[in-house]
Amino acid sequence: MGVPLDQLLIQTINGIVTGMILALVSSGLTLIFGIMDVVNFAHGELLMLGAYVGVLTLAATGNFWLALLSAGLLIGLLGAAIYLVTLRPLIDRGPLTTILATFGISLVLQNVALWQFGPVSRKVAEPIGGHFTLFYLDYPWYRIVVALLSAAIIGGFWLFLKFGTWGIWIRATTQDRVMAQAMGIPVPWVLTGVFAIGSAMAAASGVLFGPLSGVDPTMGLGWILRAFIVVVVGGMGSLGGSIAAAILVSLLEAYASLWVSPSQAIIVSFVVLIVTLLFRPTGLFVAAPK
Amino acid sequence: MSSGAGAAFIGTGTAVARVGEDARAADLLAVDRLHTYYGKSHILHGVSLSVGRGEVVGLLGRNGVGKSTTLKAIAGIVHPSAGEVRFEGRPITGLPPHRVARLGIGYVPEDRRIFPLLTVLENLRVGLDRRGVAKAKKALLLDKIYAYFPVLAERRHQAGGTLSGGEQQMLAIARAMMLEPKIILLDEPTEGLMPRMVSQIREIIEALRGEGVAVLLVEQNVPLTLEASRRIYFIEKGEVRHHALGSQLHVGDAVIHQYLGV
Numbered sequence: 001m002g003v004p005l006d007q008l009l010i011q012t013i014n015g016i017v018t019g020m021i022l023a024l025v026s027s028g029l030t031l032i033f034g035i036m037d038v039v040n041f042a043h044g045e046l047l048m049l050g051a052y053v054g055v056l057t058l059a060a061t062g063n064f065w066l067a068l069l070s071a072g073l074l075i076g077l078l079g080a081a082i083y084l085v086t087l088r089p090l091i092d093r094g095p096l097t098t099i100l101a102t103f104g105i106s107l108v109l110q111n112v113a114l115w116q117f118g119p120v121s122r123k124v125a126e127p128i129g130g131h132f133t134l135f136y137l138d139y140p141w142y143r144i145v146v147a148l149l150s151a152a153i154i155g156g157f158w159l160f161l162k163f164g165t166w167g168i169w170i171r172a173t174t175q176d177r178v179m180a181q182a183m184g185i186p187v188p189w190v191l192t193g194v195f196a197i198g199s200a201m202a203a204a205s206g207v208l209f210g211p212l213s214g215v216d217p218t219m220g221l222g223w224i225l226r227a228f229i230v231v232v233v234g235g236m237g238s239l240g241g242s243i244a245a246a247i248l249v250s251l252l253e254a255y256a257s258l259w260v261s262p263s264q265a266i267i268v269s270f271v272v273l274i275v276t277l278l279f280r281p282t283g284l285f286v287a288a289p290k
Numbered sequence: 291m292s293s294g295a296g297a298a299f300i301g302t303g304t305a306v307a308r309v310g311e312d313a314r315a316a317d318l319l320a321v322d323r324l325h326t327y328y329g330k331s332h333i334l335h336g337v338s339l340s341v342g343r344g345e346v347v348g349l350l351g352r353n354g355v356g357k358s359t360t361l362k363a364i365a366g367i368v369h370p371s372a373g374e375v376r377f378e379g380r381p382i383t384g385l386p387p388h389r390v391a392r393l394g395i396g397y398v399p400e401d402r403r404i405f406p407l408l409t410v411l412e413n414l415r416v417g418l419d420r421r422g423v424a425k426a427k428k429a430l431l432l433d434k435i436y437a438y439f440p441v442l443a444e445r446r447h448q449a450g451g452t453l454s455g456g457e458q459q460m461l462a463i464a465r466a467m468m469l470e471p472k473i474i475l476l477d478e479p480t481e482g483l484m485p486r487m488v489s490q491i492r493e494i495i496e497a498l499r500g501e502g503v504a505v506l507l508v509e510q511n512v513p514l515t516l517e518a519s520r521r522i523y524f525i526e527k528g529e530v531r532h533h534a535l536g537s538q539l540h541v542g543d544a545v546i547h548q549y550l551g552v
Contacts, residue, residue: 165415165419168408168412168415168416168419169416169419171405171407171408171412172405172408172412172413172416175405175406175407175408176403176405178367178387178403179399179403179405180405180416181367181386181387181388181391182365182366182367182387182388182390182391182397182399183388183391183397183416183417183465183466183469184388184391184392184416184417184420184469185388185416186388187386187388188386
């Protein structure tokens with residue numbers, strides 16, 4: 001069963017677009033895991049709330065950039081608050097405690113959203129309209145914009161990690177928390193800051209993805225599942241690994257949906273996950289900066 | 291025991307009183323009856339010691355008697371259950387480690403704990419990038435360190451984890467010096483180093499003293515400690531048992547054998 005080249009190309013573009021958003025979601029997750037060994041089960045709900053902040057700001061002001069900014073800021077602050085109130089007192093209590101705590105937070109946030117915004121999915125108009133012709137398809141420019149914006153946010157974050165004083169502090173704390181503190185790094189603030197940044201990145205991906213899928217209280221669930229797969233396949237705590245794994249998984253899913261329905265295509269991700277856990281449990285990609 | 295060594299031997303009681311009084315004049319660091327627990331095991335049983343400004347003080351004892359724990363408790367990494375640490379007259383017990391570091395207490399741990407994925411320069415910047423240090427001052431500090439340790443200048447863009455053991459030890463000390471500390475807590479700096487490197491560590495301690503930086507030195511290397519330290523405390527079972535001037539001790543002394551012999 002030969003596949004026409006044009007379909008293959010379309011799926012490649014689709015895969016890269018989803019892969020970039022997934023990379024943005026996973027970056028925050030892997031960053032938080034890398035520095036404080038916390039698997040944040042509420043990450044998807046931060047994405048969902050970010051999408052809602054985006055929807056509301058867009059409705060009030062009509063400005064997409066403002067929506068992106070306000071979602072990042074508000075959810076970043078929310079993330080910092082969640083960290084300070086619930087995780088900081090638990091941080092050295094072992095993984096099970098923090099998993100249960102973040103899982104509890106995710107349930108609370110999901111139900112707050114359900115209560116405030118209702119169960120009906122909200123359609124969001126694509127903030128950047130227009131299409132271009134890709135073979136026989138009208139391909140929306142917005143999807144390309146989403147991929148580029150995700151890449152820009154990840155790239156900006158990478159530069160921040162690589163060159164700023166805070167970036168050095170974050171990397172040093174990730175590599176050796178105790179020694180970082182003994183060298184005068186205010187580690188409690190670095191951890192709070194990292195949780196805020198990770199949350200803001202989740203919120204940004206929610207705003208970007210909202211127009212593609214609609215916004216509803218459970219939209220975080222699908223993302224968090226795939227983000228976990230990506231984080232494990234990429235190597236837990238490795239930023240570069242997560243980005244590579246996000247693209248790989250999304251491309252494989254996109255190609256798989258040439259033959260099966262997209263909802264079945266996620267099976268491919270699980271296969272990748274299982275194969276990784278069997279043969280290379282530390283992750284397929286090991287990359288700096290950690 | 292030779293008569294010379296006998297004269298050098300000071301009885302515990304008088305030694306502590308005499309030498310201690312001498313140091314109290316300009317106490318930089320004072321540790322007062324410190325107790326720590328690791329889980330249920332009682333590690334420090336009331337350690338007391340003091341370090342004067344610009345003074346090199348040695349801490350000798352067998353493995354597992356609490357030397358490293360004493361340094362960790364001063365640095366704020368281990369929380370004492372009782373007792374007090376005073377720095378420049380102010381109690382600092384219970385302060386988080388980053389606040390202790392910013393006061394001017396540099397910590398160089400036993401296993402060096404270089405940030406392996408940061409470059410040499412980034413490792414140094416961890417201590418250098420703090421508020422209140424002007425750009426020119428930073429450049430000056432870096433230049434000074436690179437003059438002391440030319441090999442670090444050569445490798446400034448290399449990841450810390452790729453350095454040799456001796457280079458990592460230099461980087462660990464250089465990194466602590468970036469804090470412009472008044473005292474450096476140096477935990478077994480010569481462990482696992484080649485003899486050539488050991489004498490270099492000796493020179494570094496001398497250079498620190500020349501800069502007016504005090505050193506609290508934990509070592510297994512007795513000759514080095516006797517040579518480098520003005521005063522020496524002997525620790526056994528989590529307590530200071532003996533205290534003497536470095537110049538009055540010799541490698542073959544009975545007291546050395548008593549607290550360090552196997």
